[in-house]
Amino acid sequence: MNIDFNQKIEQLKEFIEECRRVWLVLKKPTKDEYLAVAKVTALGISLLGIVGYIIHVPATYIKGILKPPATPRV
Amino acid sequence: MRKLIPILEKIPEVELPVKEIPFKEKLKWTGIVLVLYFIMGCIDIYTAGAQIPAIFEFWQTITASKMGTLITLGIGPIVTAGIIMQLLVGARIIQMDLSIPENRALFQGCQKLLSIIMCFVEAVLFVGAGAFGALTPLLAFLIVIQIALGSIILIYLDEIVSKYGIGSGIGLFIAAGVSQTIFVGALGPEGYLWKFFSSLIQGMPNIEYIAPIIGTIIVFLMVVYAECLRVEIPLAHGRIKGAVGKYPIKFVYVSNIPVILSAALFANIQLWGLALYKLGIPILGHYEGGRAVDGIAYYLSTPYGLSSVISDPLHAIIYMIAMIICCIIFGIFWVETTGLDPKTMAKRIGSLNMAIKGFRKSEKAIEQRLKRYIPPLTVMSSAFVGFLASIADFIGALGGGTGVLLTVSIVYRMYEQLLRDKVSELHPAIAKLLNNKLK
Numbered sequence: 001m002n003i004d005f006n007q008k009i010e011q012l013k014e015f016i017e018e019c020r021r022v023w024l025v026l027k028k029p030t031k032d033e034y035l036a037v038a039k040v041t042a043l044g045i046s047l048l049g050i051v052g053y054i055i056h057v058p059a060t061y062i063k064g065i066l067k068p069p070a071t072p073r074v
Numbered sequence: 075m076r077k078l079i080p081i082l083e084k085i086p087e088v089e090l091p092v093k094e095i096p097f098k099e100k101l102k103w104t105g106i107v108l109v110l111y112f113i114m115g116c117i118d119i120y121t122a123g124a125q126i127p128a129i130f131e132f133w134q135t136i137t138a139s140k141m142g143t144l145i146t147l148g149i150g151p152i153v154t155a156g157i158i159m160q161l162l163v164g165a166r167i168i169q170m171d172l173s174i175p176e177n178r179a180l181f182q183g184c185q186k187l188l189s190i191i192m193c194f195v196e197a198v199l200f201v202g203a204g205a206f207g208a209l210t211p212l213l214a215f216l217i218v219i220q221i222a223l224g225s226i227i228l229i230y231l232d233e234i235v236s237k238y239g240i241g242s243g244i245g246l247f248i249a250a251g252v253s254q255t256i257f258v259g260a261l262g263p264e265g266y267l268w269k270f271f272s273s274l275i276q277g278m279p280n281i282e283y284i285a286p287i288i289g290t291i292i293v294f295l296m297v298v299y300a301e302c303l304r305v306e307i308p309l310a311h312g313r314i315k316g317a318v319g320k321y322p323i324k325f326v327y328v329s330n331i332p333v334i335l336s337a338a339l340f341a342n343i344q345l346w347g348l349a350l351y352k353l354g355i356p357i358l359g360h361y362e363g364g365r366a367v368d369g370i371a372y373y374l375s376t377p378y379g380l381s382s383v384i385s386d387p388l389h390a391i392i393y394m395i396a397m398i399i400c401c402i403i404f405g406i407f408w409v410e411t412t413g414l415d416p417k418t419m420a421k422r423i424g425s426l427n428m429a430i431k432g433f434r435k436s437e438k439a440i441e442q443r444l445k446r447y448i449p450p451l452t453v454m455s456s457a458f459v460g461f462l463a464s465i466a467d468f469i470g471a472l473g474g475g476t477g478v479l480l481t482v483s484i485v486y487r488m489y490e491q492l493l494r495d496k497v498s499e500l501h502p503a504i505a506k507l508l509n510n511k512l513k
Binding site: 015018019021022023025026027028029033034037038040041042044045046047048049050051052053055056057059060061063 | 108109112113115116118249250251253254256257258261262263294295298299301302303304305306322325446447449450451453454481482485486488489
Protein backbone atom coordinates (compact mmCIF):
# COMPACT_ATOMS: atom_id res chain seq x y z
CA MET A 1 0.00 0.00 0.00
CA ASN A 2 2.75 2.38 1.05
CA ILE A 3 4.92 1.57 -1.97
CA ASP A 4 1.93 1.97 -4.24
CA PHE A 5 1.28 5.38 -2.74
CA ASN A 6 4.89 6.47 -3.24
CA GLN A 7 4.73 5.30 -6.80
CA LYS A 8 1.64 7.40 -7.41
CA ILE A 9 3.42 10.46 -5.99
CA GLU A 10 6.38 9.78 -8.30
CA GLN A 11 4.08 9.53 -11.29
CA LEU A 12 2.33 12.73 -10.33
CA LYS A 13 5.65 14.54 -9.96
CA GLU A 14 6.71 13.32 -13.38
CA PHE A 15 3.43 14.47 -14.84
CA ILE A 16 3.78 17.93 -13.34
CA GLU A 17 7.30 18.14 -14.77
CA GLU A 18 5.89 17.25 -18.22
CA CYS A 19 3.25 19.93 -17.79
CA ARG A 20 5.91 22.50 -16.93
CA ARG A 21 7.84 21.55 -20.05
CA VAL A 22 4.81 21.92 -22.30
CA TRP A 23 3.99 25.22 -20.61
CA LEU A 24 7.47 26.49 -21.44
CA VAL A 25 7.22 25.73 -25.17
CA LEU A 26 3.85 27.44 -25.39
CA LYS A 27 3.87 29.88 -28.27
CA LYS A 28 2.19 33.21 -27.73
CA PRO A 29 0.46 34.94 -30.63
CA THR A 30 2.03 37.85 -32.45
CA LYS A 31 0.07 41.07 -32.56
CA ASP A 32 -1.04 40.43 -36.14
CA GLU A 33 -2.28 36.92 -35.38
CA TYR A 34 -4.16 38.17 -32.37
CA LEU A 35 -5.82 40.97 -34.31
CA ALA A 36 -6.76 38.61 -37.15
CA VAL A 37 -8.49 36.17 -34.80
CA ALA A 38 -10.18 39.01 -32.92
CA LYS A 39 -11.47 40.48 -36.17
CA VAL A 40 -12.84 37.17 -37.46
CA THR A 41 -14.61 36.26 -34.22
CA ALA A 42 -16.00 39.77 -33.73
CA LEU A 43 -17.39 39.66 -37.26
CA GLY A 44 -18.93 36.24 -36.71
CA ILE A 45 -20.56 37.25 -33.43
CA SER A 46 -21.88 40.45 -35.04
CA LEU A 47 -23.34 38.48 -37.93
CA LEU A 48 -25.15 36.05 -35.61
CA GLY A 49 -26.17 38.88 -33.30
CA ILE A 50 -27.57 41.07 -36.07
CA VAL A 51 -29.63 38.22 -37.57
CA GLY A 52 -30.95 37.46 -34.09
CA TYR A 53 -31.68 41.13 -33.49
CA ILE A 54 -33.56 41.54 -36.77
CA ILE A 55 -35.79 38.59 -35.93
CA HIS A 56 -36.20 39.18 -32.20
CA VAL A 57 -36.90 42.91 -31.89
CA PRO A 58 -39.81 43.22 -34.37
CA ALA A 59 -41.30 39.95 -33.13
CA THR A 60 -41.26 41.18 -29.53
CA TYR A 61 -42.77 44.48 -30.66
CA ILE A 62 -45.63 42.74 -32.48
CA LYS A 63 -46.24 40.41 -29.55
CA GLY A 64 -46.41 43.49 -27.32
CA ILE A 65 -49.19 44.96 -29.46
CA LEU A 66 -51.11 41.69 -29.66
CA LYS A 67 -51.25 40.98 -25.95
CA PRO A 68 -50.27 43.94 -23.78
CA PRO A 69 -50.87 42.36 -20.35
CA ALA A 70 -48.51 39.42 -20.97
CA THR A 71 -45.41 38.91 -18.87
CA PRO A 72 -42.41 40.96 -19.94
CA ARG A 73 -39.92 38.97 -21.95
CA VAL A 74 -36.19 39.23 -21.94
CA MET B 75 -26.82 -2.42 -25.23
CA ARG B 76 -27.23 -4.20 -28.56
CA LYS B 77 -30.76 -5.06 -27.46
CA LEU B 78 -31.61 -1.44 -28.16
CA ILE B 79 -30.85 -1.72 -31.87
CA PRO B 80 -34.44 -2.54 -32.96
CA ILE B 81 -35.67 0.54 -31.08
CA LEU B 82 -32.88 2.72 -32.40
CA GLU B 83 -33.71 1.76 -35.96
CA LYS B 84 -37.26 3.04 -35.48
CA ILE B 85 -36.16 6.58 -34.55
CA PRO B 86 -36.41 8.76 -37.64
CA GLU B 87 -33.17 10.37 -38.67
CA VAL B 88 -31.83 12.91 -41.08
CA GLU B 89 -30.49 10.98 -44.03
CA LEU B 90 -26.76 11.11 -44.66
CA PRO B 91 -25.87 13.08 -47.76
CA VAL B 92 -25.12 10.78 -50.71
CA LYS B 93 -22.37 12.93 -52.15
CA GLU B 94 -20.09 15.70 -50.99
CA ILE B 95 -22.12 18.82 -50.32
CA PRO B 96 -20.93 21.94 -52.14
CA PHE B 97 -19.72 24.77 -49.97
CA LYS B 98 -22.63 27.06 -50.89
CA GLU B 99 -25.16 24.38 -49.95
CA LYS B 100 -23.53 24.01 -46.55
CA LEU B 101 -23.78 27.74 -45.94
CA LYS B 102 -27.41 27.69 -47.05
CA TRP B 103 -28.39 24.89 -44.66
CA THR B 104 -26.57 26.50 -41.76
CA GLY B 105 -28.35 29.79 -42.48
CA ILE B 106 -31.78 28.16 -42.71
CA VAL B 107 -31.31 26.34 -39.40
CA LEU B 108 -30.05 29.55 -37.77
CA VAL B 109 -33.12 31.51 -38.85
CA LEU B 110 -35.45 28.67 -37.77
CA TYR B 111 -33.76 28.63 -34.36
CA PHE B 112 -34.29 32.37 -33.92
CA ILE B 113 -37.92 32.10 -35.06
CA MET B 114 -38.56 29.28 -32.58
CA GLY B 115 -37.23 31.61 -29.91
CA CYS B 116 -40.01 34.08 -30.74
CA ILE B 117 -42.92 31.62 -30.63
CA ASP B 118 -44.57 31.59 -27.22
CA ILE B 119 -46.07 28.34 -26.03
CA TYR B 120 -49.68 28.24 -24.86
CA THR B 121 -49.76 28.76 -21.11
CA ALA B 122 -53.30 30.15 -20.68
CA GLY B 123 -51.75 33.37 -19.41
CA ALA B 124 -49.73 31.76 -16.60
CA GLN B 125 -47.04 34.03 -15.18
CA ILE B 126 -43.49 32.95 -15.90
CA PRO B 127 -41.28 33.71 -12.89
CA ALA B 128 -37.76 34.82 -13.81
CA ILE B 129 -35.94 32.07 -11.97
CA PHE B 130 -34.41 30.08 -14.77
CA GLU B 131 -31.53 32.30 -15.90
CA PHE B 132 -29.12 29.57 -14.85
CA TRP B 133 -30.51 27.41 -17.61
CA GLN B 134 -30.54 29.89 -20.50
CA THR B 135 -26.95 30.50 -21.66
CA ILE B 136 -25.59 27.01 -21.73
CA THR B 137 -28.66 25.44 -23.29
CA ALA B 138 -29.37 28.26 -25.76
CA SER B 139 -32.89 28.46 -24.36
CA LYS B 140 -35.50 31.20 -24.17
CA MET B 141 -38.02 30.86 -21.35
CA GLY B 142 -41.65 30.68 -22.33
CA THR B 143 -41.00 29.87 -25.97
CA LEU B 144 -40.74 26.65 -27.94
CA ILE B 145 -37.07 26.52 -27.01
CA THR B 146 -37.66 26.74 -23.27
CA LEU B 147 -35.54 23.63 -22.74
CA GLY B 148 -33.14 24.53 -25.53
CA ILE B 149 -30.45 21.98 -26.19
CA GLY B 150 -30.53 21.01 -22.49
CA PRO B 151 -31.79 17.47 -23.19
CA ILE B 152 -29.16 16.88 -25.92
CA VAL B 153 -26.33 18.05 -23.70
CA THR B 154 -27.62 16.14 -20.68
CA ALA B 155 -27.76 12.95 -22.74
CA GLY B 156 -24.21 13.75 -23.87
CA ILE B 157 -23.03 14.08 -20.26
CA ILE B 158 -24.56 10.74 -19.30
CA MET B 159 -23.06 8.92 -22.31
CA GLN B 160 -19.62 10.49 -21.78
CA LEU B 161 -19.64 9.46 -18.13
CA LEU B 162 -20.83 5.93 -18.86
CA VAL B 163 -18.32 5.25 -21.62
CA GLY B 164 -15.49 7.45 -20.33
CA ALA B 165 -15.56 5.84 -16.88
CA ARG B 166 -15.81 2.41 -18.58
CA ILE B 167 -19.13 1.56 -16.94
CA ILE B 168 -20.15 0.54 -20.44
CA GLN B 169 -17.27 -1.13 -22.27
CA MET B 170 -17.18 0.14 -25.82
CA ASP B 171 -14.41 0.46 -28.34
CA LEU B 172 -15.35 3.59 -30.23
CA SER B 173 -12.72 3.15 -32.91
CA ILE B 174 -15.02 0.57 -34.52
CA PRO B 175 -17.52 2.40 -36.79
CA GLU B 176 -20.35 0.06 -35.83
CA ASN B 177 -19.89 0.89 -32.16
CA ARG B 178 -19.72 4.59 -32.96
CA ALA B 179 -23.10 4.36 -34.68
CA LEU B 180 -24.52 2.47 -31.71
CA PHE B 181 -23.11 5.09 -29.33
CA GLN B 182 -24.67 7.92 -31.31
CA GLY B 183 -27.97 6.08 -31.63
CA CYS B 184 -28.17 5.56 -27.86
CA GLN B 185 -27.29 9.19 -27.28
CA LYS B 186 -30.16 10.26 -29.53
CA LEU B 187 -32.67 7.95 -27.85
CA LEU B 188 -31.53 9.28 -24.48
CA SER B 189 -31.87 12.87 -25.76
CA ILE B 190 -35.48 12.29 -26.74
CA ILE B 191 -36.23 10.70 -23.36
CA MET B 192 -34.52 13.64 -21.61
CA CYS B 193 -36.75 16.09 -23.54
CA PHE B 194 -39.73 14.70 -21.64
CA VAL B 195 -37.92 14.19 -18.32
CA GLU B 196 -36.62 17.74 -18.26
CA ALA B 197 -39.95 19.17 -19.42
CA VAL B 198 -41.61 17.47 -16.44
CA LEU B 199 -38.85 18.74 -14.12
CA PHE B 200 -39.33 22.28 -15.44
CA VAL B 201 -43.05 22.28 -14.81
CA GLY B 202 -42.52 20.50 -11.49
CA ALA B 203 -39.89 23.04 -10.42
CA GLY B 204 -42.40 25.81 -10.95
CA ALA B 205 -40.99 27.36 -14.11
CA PHE B 206 -44.55 28.29 -15.08
CA GLY B 207 -45.97 28.84 -11.60
CA ALA B 208 -48.88 26.80 -10.27
CA LEU B 209 -50.82 24.95 -12.98
CA THR B 210 -53.83 22.70 -13.39
CA PRO B 211 -52.89 19.10 -14.32
CA LEU B 212 -54.25 19.49 -17.85
CA LEU B 213 -52.32 22.70 -18.48
CA ALA B 214 -49.17 21.17 -16.98
CA PHE B 215 -49.51 18.25 -19.39
CA LEU B 216 -49.98 20.59 -22.36
CA ILE B 217 -46.92 22.61 -21.45
CA VAL B 218 -44.77 19.49 -20.99
CA ILE B 219 -45.75 18.29 -24.47
CA GLN B 220 -45.10 21.67 -26.07
CA ILE B 221 -41.63 22.26 -24.64
CA ALA B 222 -40.60 18.63 -25.12
CA LEU B 223 -41.60 18.84 -28.79
CA GLY B 224 -39.70 22.11 -29.17
CA SER B 225 -36.51 20.42 -28.03
CA ILE B 226 -37.12 17.38 -30.22
CA ILE B 227 -37.27 19.76 -33.20
CA LEU B 228 -33.90 21.13 -32.04
CA ILE B 229 -32.46 17.59 -32.01
CA TYR B 230 -33.29 17.29 -35.71
CA LEU B 231 -32.08 20.79 -36.56
CA ASP B 232 -28.80 19.86 -34.84
CA GLU B 233 -28.61 16.75 -37.00
CA ILE B 234 -29.16 18.79 -40.16
CA VAL B 235 -26.28 21.09 -39.28
CA SER B 236 -23.96 18.18 -38.42
CA LYS B 237 -24.69 16.40 -41.69
CA TYR B 238 -25.36 19.21 -44.17
CA GLY B 239 -23.98 22.34 -42.56
CA ILE B 240 -20.93 23.84 -40.90
CA GLY B 241 -19.85 22.75 -37.43
CA SER B 242 -22.43 21.35 -35.02
CA GLY B 243 -25.94 22.49 -34.26
CA ILE B 244 -25.22 22.60 -30.55
CA GLY B 245 -22.38 25.05 -31.11
CA LEU B 246 -24.40 27.10 -33.55
CA PHE B 247 -27.33 27.43 -31.14
CA ILE B 248 -25.18 28.42 -28.16
CA ALA B 249 -23.26 30.99 -30.22
CA ALA B 250 -26.46 32.31 -31.79
CA GLY B 251 -28.24 32.60 -28.44
CA VAL B 252 -25.35 34.41 -26.77
CA SER B 253 -24.70 36.74 -29.74
CA GLN B 254 -28.38 37.62 -29.80
CA THR B 255 -28.39 38.31 -26.05
CA ILE B 256 -25.36 40.56 -26.47
CA PHE B 257 -26.89 42.57 -29.30
CA VAL B 258 -30.39 42.83 -27.90
CA GLY B 259 -29.04 43.48 -24.40
CA ALA B 260 -26.70 46.25 -25.53
CA LEU B 261 -28.54 47.79 -28.48
CA GLY B 262 -32.15 46.60 -28.15
CA PRO B 263 -35.06 48.92 -27.36
CA GLU B 264 -34.16 48.67 -23.67
CA GLY B 265 -30.47 48.17 -24.26
CA TYR B 266 -27.79 49.06 -21.74
CA LEU B 267 -26.06 51.41 -24.16
CA TRP B 268 -29.11 53.68 -24.52
CA LYS B 269 -29.73 53.57 -20.79
CA PHE B 270 -26.13 54.64 -20.22
CA PHE B 271 -26.40 57.48 -22.73
CA SER B 272 -29.61 58.77 -21.24
CA SER B 273 -28.05 58.72 -17.77
CA LEU B 274 -25.05 60.55 -19.27
CA ILE B 275 -27.30 63.23 -20.76
CA GLN B 276 -28.98 63.66 -17.41
CA GLY B 277 -25.54 64.41 -16.03
CA MET B 278 -25.32 61.34 -13.79
CA PRO B 279 -23.45 58.62 -15.68
CA ASN B 280 -24.57 55.31 -14.21
CA ILE B 281 -21.67 52.84 -14.25
CA GLU B 282 -24.03 49.92 -13.72
CA TYR B 283 -25.39 50.37 -17.21
CA ILE B 284 -22.06 50.33 -18.99
CA ALA B 285 -20.35 47.63 -16.85
CA PRO B 286 -21.92 44.64 -18.64
CA ILE B 287 -20.83 45.99 -22.02
CA ILE B 288 -17.26 46.61 -20.86
CA GLY B 289 -17.27 43.18 -19.18
CA THR B 290 -18.28 41.55 -22.45
CA ILE B 291 -15.44 43.26 -24.30
CA ILE B 292 -12.85 42.31 -21.65
CA VAL B 293 -13.94 38.66 -21.67
CA PHE B 294 -13.89 38.67 -25.47
CA LEU B 295 -10.32 40.00 -25.69
CA MET B 296 -9.16 37.56 -23.01
CA VAL B 297 -10.63 34.52 -24.73
CA VAL B 298 -9.29 35.49 -28.15
CA TYR B 299 -5.79 35.56 -26.63
CA ALA B 300 -6.23 32.10 -25.14
CA GLU B 301 -7.56 30.83 -28.45
CA CYS B 302 -4.30 31.94 -30.16
CA LEU B 303 -1.94 30.06 -27.81
CA ARG B 304 -0.39 26.91 -29.26
CA VAL B 305 2.32 24.31 -28.98
CA GLU B 306 4.34 23.52 -32.09
CA ILE B 307 5.87 20.10 -32.63
CA PRO B 308 8.65 20.19 -35.23
CA LEU B 309 8.12 17.77 -38.12
CA ALA B 310 10.29 16.59 -40.98
CA HIS B 311 8.92 15.32 -44.24
CA GLY B 312 9.23 11.56 -44.76
CA ARG B 313 10.37 11.59 -48.36
CA ILE B 314 11.65 15.03 -49.15
CA LYS B 315 14.87 15.48 -47.19
CA GLY B 316 15.28 18.80 -45.50
CA ALA B 317 11.64 19.81 -45.68
CA VAL B 318 10.79 20.85 -42.14
CA GLY B 319 7.37 21.79 -40.93
CA LYS B 320 5.67 22.41 -37.65
CA TYR B 321 2.66 20.60 -36.39
CA PRO B 322 0.73 23.12 -34.32
CA ILE B 323 -1.55 21.93 -31.55
CA LYS B 324 -3.80 24.47 -29.93
CA PHE B 325 -3.34 25.05 -26.24
CA VAL B 326 -7.13 24.91 -25.88
CA TYR B 327 -6.76 21.40 -27.30
CA VAL B 328 -9.92 19.98 -25.81
CA SER B 329 -11.78 23.09 -26.98
CA ASN B 330 -15.15 23.97 -25.53
CA ILE B 331 -16.86 20.63 -24.98
CA PRO B 332 -15.67 20.15 -21.37
CA VAL B 333 -16.99 23.61 -20.46
CA ILE B 334 -20.34 22.95 -22.15
CA LEU B 335 -20.69 19.63 -20.32
CA SER B 336 -19.59 21.02 -16.93
CA ALA B 337 -21.81 24.10 -17.13
CA ALA B 338 -24.73 21.95 -18.26
CA LEU B 339 -24.07 19.57 -15.37
CA PHE B 340 -24.25 22.50 -12.93
CA ALA B 341 -27.44 23.77 -14.58
CA ASN B 342 -28.93 20.30 -14.20
CA ILE B 343 -28.01 20.27 -10.52
CA GLN B 344 -29.93 23.53 -10.10
CA LEU B 345 -32.92 22.11 -11.97
CA TRP B 346 -33.01 18.82 -10.06
CA GLY B 347 -32.38 20.60 -6.78
CA LEU B 348 -35.28 22.96 -7.37
CA ALA B 349 -37.63 20.15 -8.41
CA LEU B 350 -36.60 18.02 -5.41
CA TYR B 351 -37.03 20.99 -3.08
CA LYS B 352 -40.58 21.48 -4.37
CA LEU B 353 -41.24 17.81 -3.64
CA GLY B 354 -40.06 18.35 -0.08
CA ILE B 355 -36.71 16.56 -0.45
CA PRO B 356 -34.15 19.39 -0.19
CA ILE B 357 -31.05 17.18 -0.41
CA LEU B 358 -29.32 19.48 -2.89
CA GLY B 359 -30.19 22.64 -0.98
CA HIS B 360 -32.98 24.99 -0.04
CA TYR B 361 -34.34 27.56 -2.45
CA GLU B 362 -35.75 31.02 -1.92
CA GLY B 363 -37.48 32.74 -4.81
CA GLY B 364 -36.00 30.16 -7.18
CA ARG B 365 -32.41 30.72 -6.06
CA ALA B 366 -30.41 28.20 -4.07
CA VAL B 367 -29.51 29.60 -0.67
CA ASP B 368 -27.54 26.71 0.81
CA GLY B 369 -26.31 23.19 0.15
CA ILE B 370 -24.47 21.86 -2.90
CA ALA B 371 -26.82 23.69 -5.23
CA TYR B 372 -25.82 27.05 -3.76
CA TYR B 373 -22.07 26.45 -4.07
CA LEU B 374 -22.43 25.20 -7.62
CA SER B 375 -24.60 28.10 -8.76
CA THR B 376 -22.78 30.63 -10.91
CA PRO B 377 -21.76 33.83 -9.12
CA TYR B 378 -22.46 36.42 -11.82
CA GLY B 379 -20.55 39.67 -11.65
CA LEU B 380 -17.99 41.10 -9.26
CA SER B 381 -20.54 42.14 -6.64
CA SER B 382 -21.63 38.56 -5.98
CA VAL B 383 -18.00 37.44 -5.77
CA ILE B 384 -17.25 40.08 -3.14
CA SER B 385 -20.38 39.29 -1.14
CA ASP B 386 -19.40 35.61 -0.75
CA PRO B 387 -15.81 34.86 -1.83
CA LEU B 388 -15.99 31.28 -0.49
CA HIS B 389 -18.84 30.54 -2.88
CA ALA B 390 -16.80 31.90 -5.80
CA ILE B 391 -13.70 29.87 -4.85
CA ILE B 392 -15.62 26.61 -4.45
CA TYR B 393 -17.42 27.24 -7.74
CA MET B 394 -14.14 27.82 -9.54
CA ILE B 395 -12.49 24.69 -8.12
CA ALA B 396 -15.53 22.56 -8.96
CA MET B 397 -15.58 23.97 -12.48
CA ILE B 398 -11.89 23.22 -13.01
CA ILE B 399 -12.16 19.65 -11.70
CA CYS B 400 -15.25 18.94 -13.81
CA CYS B 401 -13.58 20.33 -16.90
CA ILE B 402 -10.51 18.12 -16.39
CA ILE B 403 -12.66 14.99 -15.99
CA PHE B 404 -14.79 15.75 -19.05
CA GLY B 405 -11.70 16.80 -20.98
CA ILE B 406 -9.96 13.46 -20.39
CA PHE B 407 -13.09 11.51 -21.35
CA TRP B 408 -13.61 13.70 -24.40
CA VAL B 409 -10.08 13.13 -25.71
CA GLU B 410 -10.56 9.38 -25.31
CA THR B 411 -13.96 9.14 -26.96
CA THR B 412 -13.32 11.37 -29.96
CA GLY B 413 -9.98 10.22 -31.31
CA LEU B 414 -7.83 13.09 -30.09
CA ASP B 415 -5.60 10.63 -28.22
CA PRO B 416 -1.91 10.16 -29.15
CA LYS B 417 -2.49 6.91 -31.07
CA THR B 418 -5.16 8.26 -33.41
CA MET B 419 -3.29 11.54 -33.83
CA ALA B 420 -0.11 9.64 -34.74
CA LYS B 421 -1.99 7.76 -37.45
CA ARG B 422 -3.23 11.04 -38.84
CA ILE B 423 0.24 12.59 -38.94
CA GLY B 424 1.69 9.36 -40.33
CA SER B 425 -0.75 9.44 -43.23
CA LEU B 426 0.59 12.89 -44.06
CA ASN B 427 4.02 11.39 -44.68
CA MET B 428 5.52 13.56 -42.02
CA ALA B 429 7.67 12.48 -39.15
CA ILE B 430 8.80 14.19 -36.02
CA LYS B 431 12.15 15.85 -36.54
CA GLY B 432 15.07 13.75 -35.42
CA PHE B 433 12.99 10.59 -35.20
CA ARG B 434 12.66 7.65 -37.51
CA LYS B 435 9.54 7.88 -39.61
CA SER B 436 7.14 5.50 -38.01
CA GLU B 437 3.77 5.90 -36.42
CA LYS B 438 5.07 4.34 -33.21
CA ALA B 439 7.76 7.01 -32.91
CA ILE B 440 5.25 9.77 -33.53
CA GLU B 441 2.93 8.26 -30.98
CA GLN B 442 5.71 8.12 -28.38
CA ARG B 443 6.49 11.74 -29.00
CA LEU B 444 2.86 12.84 -28.89
CA LYS B 445 2.40 10.97 -25.63
CA ARG B 446 4.75 13.45 -24.03
CA TYR B 447 2.61 16.35 -25.20
CA ILE B 448 -1.01 15.31 -25.29
CA PRO B 449 -1.79 14.09 -21.75
CA PRO B 450 -0.27 17.20 -20.09
CA LEU B 451 -1.93 19.34 -22.72
CA THR B 452 -5.32 17.72 -22.12
CA VAL B 453 -5.20 18.29 -18.37
CA MET B 454 -3.73 21.78 -18.54
CA SER B 455 -6.01 23.00 -21.27
CA SER B 456 -9.13 21.61 -19.59
CA ALA B 457 -8.12 23.22 -16.31
CA PHE B 458 -7.32 26.43 -18.12
CA VAL B 459 -10.69 26.70 -19.90
CA GLY B 460 -12.46 25.90 -16.65
CA PHE B 461 -10.48 28.62 -14.92
CA LEU B 462 -11.11 31.07 -17.74
CA ALA B 463 -14.85 30.31 -17.77
CA SER B 464 -15.22 31.00 -14.06
CA ILE B 465 -13.14 34.20 -14.26
CA ALA B 466 -15.30 35.28 -17.19
CA ASP B 467 -18.41 34.68 -15.11
CA PHE B 468 -16.96 36.70 -12.25
CA ILE B 469 -16.23 39.65 -14.54
CA GLY B 470 -19.80 39.51 -15.71
CA ALA B 471 -20.70 39.81 -19.37
CA LEU B 472 -23.88 39.96 -21.40
CA GLY B 473 -24.92 36.39 -22.07
CA GLY B 474 -22.73 35.24 -19.15
CA GLY B 475 -18.95 34.88 -19.07
CA THR B 476 -19.04 31.20 -19.94
CA GLY B 477 -21.40 32.04 -22.78
CA VAL B 478 -19.03 34.57 -24.31
CA LEU B 479 -16.09 32.17 -23.87
CA LEU B 480 -17.97 29.42 -25.70
CA THR B 481 -19.21 31.76 -28.40
CA VAL B 482 -15.74 33.03 -29.27
CA SER B 483 -14.31 29.54 -29.60
CA ILE B 484 -17.35 28.19 -31.47
CA VAL B 485 -17.32 31.06 -33.96
CA TYR B 486 -13.58 30.73 -34.53
CA ARG B 487 -13.87 27.01 -35.13
CA MET B 488 -16.69 27.59 -37.60
CA TYR B 489 -14.48 30.04 -39.42
CA GLU B 490 -11.70 27.46 -39.60
CA GLN B 491 -14.07 24.88 -41.03
CA LEU B 492 -15.42 27.41 -43.50
CA LEU B 493 -11.90 28.09 -44.67
CA ARG B 494 -11.09 24.40 -45.03
CA ASP B 495 -14.30 23.68 -46.97
CA LYS B 496 -13.72 26.58 -49.27
CA VAL B 497 -10.13 25.59 -49.97
CA SER B 498 -11.07 21.95 -50.52
CA GLU B 499 -13.49 23.00 -53.23
CA LEU B 500 -10.81 24.97 -55.05
CA HIS B 501 -7.74 22.76 -54.53
CA PRO B 502 -8.46 19.27 -53.22
CA ALA B 503 -4.75 18.46 -52.79
CA ILE B 504 -3.92 21.44 -50.59
CA ALA B 505 -7.07 20.80 -48.64
CA LYS B 506 -5.93 17.34 -47.62
CA LEU B 507 -2.82 18.82 -46.07
CA LEU B 508 -4.65 21.67 -44.39
CA ASN B 509 -7.36 19.39 -43.14
CA ASN B 510 -4.92 17.28 -41.24
CA LYS B 511 -3.07 20.25 -39.92
CA LEU B 512 -6.02 22.09 -38.52
CA LYS B 513 -7.73 19.16 -36.84
